[in-house]
Amino acid sequence: MYGYNGKVAQVDLTKRTVQEKPLTSEEARKFIGGSGLGAYYLARHFKEHSGDAAVDPFSPENPLIFTVGPYVDTPVPCSGRHAVTTLSPLTGIFAESDIGGSWGVAFKRAGYDGLIVTGRADSPVYILVAEGRVSIHDAAAYWGKDTFATYEELKGATGGEVTCIGPAGERLVRYASIMSDGRDARAAGRCGVGAVMGSKNLKAVVARGDKRTEIWDQSALAAGVKAMIPRIRQGNAGMTRYGTAGGVITHESYGNFPLQNWRLGRWPEGVEKISGQRIEQTILAGRYYCRGCVIGCGKKIRIKEGKYAGVEGAGPEYETLGCLGGMCLVDDLEAIAYANELCNRYGMDTITTGNAIAFAMEAFEKGLIGEGDTGGVKLTWGNAEAMVEMVRQIGERTGLGKLLGEGVKRAAEAIGGLAVEFAHHVKGLEFPAHDPRAFNGVALAYATSNRGACHLQAFTHPFERVVKMPEMGYEEPHDRLAVEGKGQFVAGLQNLMSMVDSLKICKFVFNGGVQVSHLTSWLNSITGWNISPREFLETGERLFTLKRMFNVRYCRISRKDDTLPPRPLTWKRRGEGVTVNLPPLGRMLSDYYECRGWDEIGIPTREVLERLDIADLF
Template identity: 50%
Template structure:
């Protein structure tokens, strides 16, 4: 096989038995890699299990372009039944860990059972050890990564690990690599914790064999130039993803005060990538073979967080701890981000849960006594930081919030559910469907729950077209017309992009569908055609939906929170608009070939 190593590591943590299994090339052709291949691996699992039981299978998986000479191809996926949503769980991260796994001779790792004590896996060129991790248990993710490298005497070891949140089975726990790259959504860090698995340390020295190396290198060089010279690529390099704060705000796309508002010009600007660049930015970081470098390096030189150094917040993090909580304190957001990287928490879910708690507090549903003496007032930066710490430690009121907003709302009662913004149990990302109609159907039908990156359809509505796959007209961003078709096509395409191991920001750097086809042909040697590639994406997407159907998911679960469907924004770029989700869902199901209840019948 080319593009793949052709090897999957299977570890039974109950018995400590390790084995290497061959990857069937025919299966790889059907699903590529990433979440698609993981869905095939997990499809036969009993989906009625408790996601925190040893029976939940955990899969780490790369794609055929991961670790090749191609730029922006360092992605890996983590998949299992989600302890947050109780359905299909999927998270992704970039950095250096995924390429290192390929260099070690593995396409993926399949984990079953539960170790009898805290352990970590050490993989060196396909040789596997299960090592004691009791001395690492309780340490944060950054400490863990550093300590494993020091213990093994190898600075080039790459580590994916959990922090205290994963150990304590927080349902919003993330898996962290490279000091802040996070496979964050769906609480899969808790699945690692439930297995007593602290980390997976990887070191590889092998090259990924590709079918047409020189042709691939030439194409890679062209794509590096495209990414560097594109307007979006330069913008991401200069300001990071948080550079989107101001333009998104102009569209009314940034949720403010727990989705009550979308207009807060001064506050949003204060936490933007541009202000970050002027105040706390010290440099930028890049994933392996990335010419853009959207990662931020920051240092706080004054105030209560003076001395903080590390990775800076992305857009989603800045928006979740910022405007969503009516907070314009950028250093406090940086502190909250650092705590999430250390505890191992999903910043989107954590910020959304704190905003939920703020509104519950404002409405008198919870008291200062219940919140451990912390006043949860809008814009209170200190309260945000303190609550992140409590969530990370599962301490006091934070123990409830670590369950996710859906469960927390049920526990609080008194109508708290209307302040909990989630779909299928996964907290909403920081883009408002009242600004771009397609978000309504994209959020609603994403297989892991509300997701902005599974198919960022608003890119098309903003003018990023893909003519070869039929997306050549941005259309009216407020109109429901054509949004079912747009979402279906872009979901299928993005399924391919993620399964191949490509960062979706490559699409913003002018990568298009013909580039993806060419890259896959050169890497694998397959005679792949565009329509076949799109069919692969459709196959993967439908398989995940069928897994969710086993978990009880249907049309009833594809709906937006009530406020977004019934309460228009009073001012700003999306004033007065409400998405017609009912029409868009009907059109979407028809485009997918699903029945009226959202059950796949073809594809």
């Protein structure tokens, strides 16, 4: 089968067995790969094993699924990625996490399209996927080590690419990540996929192989890709120079960058000190790329002197600067860089970590927690040392970190009182660093994303400011404050991004003008299929709806859950240059359900499931 290896490995860690099963061409065409294929395997597993109710995400029955897609290990630019899919211990609903780096290509070259891990090993293990064979090995020597050491030692011992958890995953921090590439860190960061891995006593998955992906029409693919690469590079010149951190100053200027747990309007004097531009002037040491990338947004940093001397490797990204910096009003760049490195070493999502600390700072300010809870730490806004100490406590699961390691939703419920008023999450997943008041599309996307508050499942914000998608009817970016047509706009982009997350390609290619027809023709050249752009988007609709139905069926998700917390719905962000806006969520949501053909409480109808050919899964 062109574009695929045609097989998936199934590992039961309790029984220590390995089985192979075919990936059929029908399954590949319907569910593509990446998170689409992961969602299919997850839904099938639950249908076969769990009846009507979701299992405990930490139970051995919860599958942890690694998948690549047809673009991986081909000349398609920025396609060295893979997906991790499971039931989230943070949210209790569908979880997917996308990650770049080197592991995806190595895994595909090892001869598989996916790895489904169930069960729980009775002692720490790692899985080796090498040259068409899967085996389970003792990992006692690596347990307790951080992700940098684990990566270096296991890579040295096996010669393979390593994706692994750190101490946070072992300690079941509910937002533990799975990390690749050591100091050049790449993270499957969101939803706590690393904690599921830890619950299985699985320290790492190592991939090694040299089997190349067969391509149906190599020359057509090469020609199509070659034409777009200069445009992708040009459209991402700022990303290449500054990385995602380059957007901090701009996004703060109009009210998108998060400040003080989503309470403050402007902070220009603060962001100037933590921007990508400031990183370039001070601690930048180089650049790094995911496999097959032509952009290179990864920024290496090095701190040579001072309190944080010795920090070296991946620099803080935009989201990290937003959550550990702006959210906590910390303007000490080196402290943020150190906290970022700590998160990477422990293996923790920097977005949720920063949200949890900012939430705790507000609880401290309001007197809901005190120094008796923080171990004597004055958890005040802008206190860089306190922020770093909280990262350490969360990673170690000590002190207040025990509670904050449960995520903002659980922490607010435990603290009680008014804490739920300023706990910023959707369905249990904390906000990334984009203000839903700055973009009505982001508000609707957070409310309806299948994994909780997520800016990537719809990736609307670039298409509401600068990026055009004429092939979907958007000759200009969609007005970010428009209400009319926003439901259609968000649903369309969710369908498109569901394909992107399944083919496996970095979303930054859209900055270079990549359109649906490019993605479709590259897929056809790789696989020999002959699908139209319309079928391409319908397949994306199938994948998005499949994830929604999983949440409806097993997690009882409906309209009551498709909402935002009080502050961004009722508290206007103000300040010079900030567009004052409260997203009219109820109206947009009704339009959104209508254009998806779902009923009034957000349940996909039987007709929709049959049209998309997924009714048999539920």
